[in-house]
Amino acid sequence: MNRILQRAGLRAIRPAGYSLLLRPAALRLLSALLLGALALLLLGISRGSLPVPVSAIGRALFYPQSLSASQQYIVWDIRLPRLLMALLVGAMLGMAGAAMQSVTGNGLADPGLLGVKEGASVVVLTQILLFPSVSEFWRPLTGMAGGLLAALMVAALARDFSRPRFILTGLGISWIFAAGIGVFITTADARDVQTALVWMAGSLNAATWPLLAIAVCWAVPAAILLFCTARAGDVALLGNPAAIGLGVRLPQLTLLRFIAPVLLTATCVSCVGNIGFVGLMAPHLTRLLMRGGQTALLSGSALVGALLVLLGDSVGRLAFAPLQLPAGIIISLLGAPFFLLLLWQRRDRF
Secondary structure, eight states, X not given: OHHHHHHTTOEEEOXXXXXXXXXXXXXXXXXXXXXXXXXXXXXXXXXXXXXOOGGGHHHHXXXXXXXXXXXXXXXXXXXXXXXXXXXXXXXXXXXXXXXXXXXXXXXXXXXXXXXXXXXXXXXXXXXHHHOTTSOGGGHHHHHHHHHHHHHHHHHHHHOOTTSTHHHHHHHHHHHHHHHHHHHHHHHSOHHHXXXXXXXXXXXXXXXXXXXXXXXXXXXXXXXXXXXXXXXXHHHHTTOHHHHHHTTOOHHHHHHHHHHHHHHHHHHHHHHHOOOOSHHHHHHHHHHHHOOOOHHHHHHHHHHHHHHHHHHHHHHHHHTTTTSOOOHHHHHHHHHHHHHHHHHHHTGGGO
């Protein structure tokens, strides 16, 4: 048995009487991605309008009182929450894209292409501009309502998750909500429009510790839900007859793994605005780098997505200084050609 597992690239461990199958190559790659994210995080902390020496980063994180007042403010109140928010948002979007692609069986599926982001954006913009006194804690909830409404509209019109028309229907719903946003932009007050445009571009400038805490509070339950249903998701990929025969309740599983990506995406939109294509690119890049089931795909997509958003934010913040470009614009410059390439590869399926 051990030889068979070794040939498949797996290793069995049995802690406390339980048996786990691990893929050492996947663990090494995940560790490398994690180290890359930490290195990029340290680089982001040290670079900016006020450079912080790398040797002082440890003191900045663990002994902030040893810094000057300006350094302490920039590191703790500006850079650190912004960079951590970039990591969290990228991880959430990566997991959302991986789950959506698995549920639909379509490599083009992404919450951003199904109207979820636009639906959430409409509701969150309404709350920000018409009801500014409402607490930020409720933004993900209202955003989830708008995103879920858009997703349900797509599901009702397409009637089948696995067909290409599911993606095309999602694009149509996205355009409808985008048109509604356009009507608002052309009729609202100039100051409100400026606020809306900066937020919609996917900017991390407004990241704060309270906003980061809100994002964590909504992201953790959705991520736990995805990982807890990962094994059943692997079984579901065998096909409906096999999954039902093995005891998987497909309607409940599909509902849970459909709602969780909507919640993750709505949380991202509510906190930092529209950052597109991460949920599309991260799962495909993960599949190119490593093998494994849903647990490995979710973990790899989370780390790759975190790297993408953190890299996009760092490029937009540092490469054009003193001008800062939102991370959403930088990532879209990469994501749009990536999406067109995927469309070209699947041109015979439409």
